[in-house]
Amino acid sequence: MPGTEVTVHVNRGTATPLEATSDALETSDSFALLLEGHETPAHVHCRLAGDLEGVASIGETNYYVEPDSVTAVPVTVTTDGLDRPVDGDLEVVTGYGSESISIAVTAVPGPPNVDVDESLAEPARSEPDPTTLERLIGPVATAGGFDPGTLVVLALGLVAIGIATVTTATIGGPIATAGLGVVAGGVLVALVLLLR
Structure with missing residues:
Protein backbone atom coordinates (compact mmCIF):
# COMPACT_ATOMS: atom_id res chain seq x y z
CA MET A 1 0.00 0.00 0.00
CA VAL A 108 0.41 -7.84 7.08
CA PRO A 109 2.52 -10.05 4.80
CA GLY A 110 3.05 -8.40 1.44
CA PRO A 111 2.68 -10.01 -1.94
CA PRO A 112 5.32 -12.63 -2.73
CA ASN A 113 8.49 -11.43 -4.40
CA VAL A 114 8.80 -12.28 -8.07
CA ASP A 115 12.27 -12.95 -9.45
CA VAL A 116 12.74 -11.21 -12.77
CA ASP A 117 15.68 -12.11 -14.95
CA GLU A 118 17.09 -10.14 -17.86
CA SER A 119 15.38 -12.30 -20.48
CA LEU A 120 12.07 -10.64 -19.59
CA ALA A 121 13.32 -7.40 -21.13
CA GLU A 122 13.92 -9.07 -24.49
CA PRO A 123 11.00 -9.13 -26.93
CA ALA A 124 9.47 -12.52 -27.52
CA ARG A 125 10.12 -13.87 -30.99
CA SER A 126 7.42 -16.12 -32.29
CA GLU A 127 8.50 -18.47 -35.02
CA PRO A 128 5.76 -19.77 -37.27
CA ASP A 129 4.80 -23.32 -36.53
CA PRO A 130 5.62 -25.29 -39.70
CA THR A 131 3.10 -27.99 -38.86
CA THR A 132 0.28 -25.45 -38.88
CA LEU A 133 1.15 -24.26 -42.36
CA GLU A 134 1.50 -27.85 -43.59
CA ARG A 135 -1.94 -28.71 -42.22
CA LEU A 136 -3.42 -25.71 -44.03
CA ILE A 137 -1.81 -26.53 -47.37
CA GLY A 138 -1.98 -30.28 -47.01
CA PRO A 139 0.15 -32.96 -48.60
CA VAL A 140 0.74 -30.83 -51.72
CA ALA A 141 3.53 -28.98 -49.87
CA THR A 142 5.53 -32.10 -49.24
CA ALA A 143 4.67 -33.82 -52.53
CA GLY A 144 6.08 -31.06 -54.74
CA GLY A 145 9.11 -30.43 -52.55
CA PHE A 146 8.29 -26.70 -52.30
CA ASP A 147 8.43 -24.62 -49.16
CA PRO A 148 4.90 -24.09 -47.76
CA GLY A 149 5.40 -20.29 -47.90
CA THR A 150 6.21 -20.52 -51.62
CA LEU A 151 3.04 -22.51 -52.24
CA VAL A 152 0.95 -19.91 -50.42
CA VAL A 153 2.43 -17.12 -52.57
CA LEU A 154 1.80 -19.24 -55.68
CA ALA A 155 -1.82 -19.80 -54.68
CA LEU A 156 -2.38 -16.09 -54.00
CA GLY A 157 -0.69 -15.24 -57.32
CA LEU A 158 -3.01 -17.57 -59.19
CA VAL A 159 -6.03 -15.98 -57.48
CA ALA A 160 -4.76 -12.52 -58.46
CA ILE A 161 -4.25 -13.61 -62.09
CA GLY A 162 -7.73 -15.15 -62.11
CA ILE A 163 -9.33 -11.93 -60.87
CA ALA A 164 -7.34 -9.88 -63.38
CA THR A 165 -8.42 -12.24 -66.22
CA VAL A 166 -12.11 -12.00 -65.28
CA THR A 167 -11.82 -8.22 -65.02
CA THR A 168 -10.14 -8.01 -68.44
CA ALA A 169 -12.80 -10.23 -70.03
CA THR A 170 -15.61 -8.18 -68.47
CA ILE A 171 -14.28 -4.69 -69.16
CA GLY A 172 -12.14 -5.34 -72.22
CA GLY A 173 -9.92 -2.81 -73.87
CA PRO A 174 -6.20 -2.15 -73.92
CA ILE A 175 -5.98 -0.73 -70.37
CA ALA A 176 -7.56 -3.85 -68.81
CA THR A 177 -5.24 -6.06 -70.87
CA ALA A 178 -2.23 -4.03 -69.69
CA GLY A 179 -3.45 -4.47 -66.08
CA LEU A 180 -3.60 -8.24 -66.59
CA GLY A 181 -0.03 -8.13 -67.89
CA VAL A 182 1.17 -6.15 -64.84
CA VAL A 183 -0.46 -8.60 -62.40
CA ALA A 184 0.95 -11.64 -64.24
CA GLY A 185 4.40 -10.05 -64.36
CA GLY A 186 4.29 -9.26 -60.63
CA VAL A 187 3.37 -12.85 -59.77
CA LEU A 188 6.14 -14.13 -62.02
CA VAL A 189 8.76 -11.85 -60.38
CA ALA A 190 7.58 -12.92 -56.91
CA LEU A 191 7.95 -16.61 -57.81
CA VAL A 192 11.42 -16.08 -59.28
CA LEU A 193 12.53 -14.31 -56.08
CA LEU A 194 11.08 -17.04 -53.87
CA LEU A 195 12.67 -19.89 -55.79
CA ARG A 196 16.18 -18.42 -55.74
Missing part, protein backbone atom coordinates in the same frame (compact mmCIF):
# COMPACT_ATOMS: atom_id res chain seq x y z
CA PRO A 2 2.49 2.65 -1.07
CA GLY A 3 1.41 6.21 -0.36
CA THR A 4 -0.51 5.33 2.81
CA GLU A 5 -0.69 8.20 5.30
CA VAL A 6 -2.06 8.82 8.77
CA THR A 7 -2.61 12.41 9.91
CA VAL A 8 -2.45 13.64 13.52
CA HIS A 9 -3.63 17.19 14.20
CA VAL A 10 -1.48 18.97 16.80
CA ASN A 11 -2.96 21.82 18.92
CA ARG A 12 -6.04 22.36 16.78
CA GLY A 13 -7.76 24.34 19.50
CA THR A 14 -9.93 21.51 20.80
CA ALA A 15 -10.05 19.92 24.23
CA THR A 16 -7.34 17.43 23.26
CA PRO A 17 -4.09 18.68 21.73
CA LEU A 18 -3.69 15.52 19.61
CA GLU A 19 -6.34 14.17 17.22
CA ALA A 20 -5.76 11.35 14.74
CA THR A 21 -7.78 11.04 11.56
CA SER A 22 -7.72 7.27 11.98
CA ASP A 23 -7.28 5.07 15.01
CA ALA A 24 -6.17 1.97 13.07
CA LEU A 25 -4.07 1.14 10.02
CA GLU A 26 -3.35 -2.10 8.18
CA THR A 27 -0.39 -2.06 5.81
CA SER A 28 2.13 -4.26 4.02
CA ASP A 29 4.42 -1.36 3.17
CA SER A 30 6.00 1.74 4.67
CA PHE A 31 3.78 4.72 5.40
CA ALA A 32 3.92 8.34 6.55
CA LEU A 33 2.68 9.88 9.77
CA LEU A 34 1.73 13.49 9.02
CA LEU A 35 1.89 15.83 12.01
CA GLU A 36 -0.28 18.79 11.07
CA GLY A 37 0.43 21.86 13.24
CA HIS A 38 -2.33 24.34 14.06
CA GLU A 39 -2.51 27.21 16.57
CA THR A 40 0.66 26.84 18.68
CA PRO A 41 3.96 25.05 18.13
CA ALA A 42 4.66 21.80 19.93
CA HIS A 43 7.35 19.24 20.57
CA VAL A 44 6.06 15.81 19.53
CA HIS A 45 7.59 12.43 20.35
CA CYS A 46 6.77 9.37 18.20
CA ARG A 47 7.47 5.74 19.11
CA LEU A 48 6.46 2.21 18.20
CA ALA A 49 5.12 -0.28 20.72
CA GLY A 50 4.25 -3.96 20.77
CA ASP A 51 5.40 -6.52 18.21
CA LEU A 52 5.41 -3.77 15.59
CA GLU A 53 8.89 -2.76 16.78
CA GLY A 54 10.24 -5.97 15.21
CA VAL A 55 9.10 -5.08 11.66
CA ALA A 56 8.93 -1.26 11.67
CA SER A 57 11.16 1.68 12.53
CA ILE A 58 11.06 5.46 12.78
CA GLY A 59 14.19 7.38 11.79
CA GLU A 60 13.76 10.28 14.20
CA THR A 61 11.58 10.18 17.29
CA ASN A 62 11.38 13.87 18.29
CA TYR A 63 9.84 16.55 16.07
CA TYR A 64 9.14 20.24 16.41
CA VAL A 65 5.80 20.99 14.78
CA GLU A 66 5.20 24.60 13.80
CA PRO A 67 1.75 26.18 13.39
CA ASP A 68 0.15 25.85 9.93
CA SER A 69 2.75 23.36 8.73
CA VAL A 70 2.87 19.63 8.10
CA THR A 71 5.77 17.51 9.32
CA ALA A 72 6.10 14.11 7.67
CA VAL A 73 7.40 11.25 9.79
CA PRO A 74 8.43 8.25 7.66
CA VAL A 75 7.62 4.88 9.20
CA THR A 76 9.54 2.08 7.50
CA VAL A 77 7.77 -1.29 7.53
CA THR A 78 9.54 -4.46 6.37
CA THR A 79 7.20 -7.38 5.82
CA ASP A 80 9.68 -9.67 4.04
CA GLY A 81 9.49 -13.11 5.59
CA LEU A 82 6.27 -12.41 7.50
CA ASP A 83 3.87 -15.35 7.51
CA ARG A 84 1.28 -13.81 9.80
CA PRO A 85 0.08 -10.28 10.69
CA VAL A 86 2.04 -8.35 13.33
CA ASP A 87 0.16 -5.96 15.62
CA GLY A 88 1.41 -2.96 17.55
CA ASP A 89 0.88 0.73 18.17
CA LEU A 90 2.24 3.97 16.82
CA GLU A 91 2.25 6.33 19.79
CA VAL A 92 2.32 10.12 19.45
CA VAL A 93 3.12 12.04 22.65
CA THR A 94 3.23 15.78 23.41
CA GLY A 95 3.27 18.05 26.47
CA TYR A 96 6.24 16.18 27.95
CA GLY A 97 4.17 13.01 28.20
CA SER A 98 0.95 14.59 29.47
CA GLU A 99 -0.95 14.04 26.20
CA SER A 100 -0.73 10.99 23.95
CA ILE A 101 -2.67 9.00 21.40
CA SER A 102 -2.15 5.51 19.98
CA ILE A 103 -2.85 4.34 16.46
CA ALA A 104 -3.19 0.56 16.14
CA VAL A 105 -1.01 -0.67 13.27
CA THR A 106 -1.16 -4.14 11.77
CA ALA A 107 1.65 -5.14 9.43
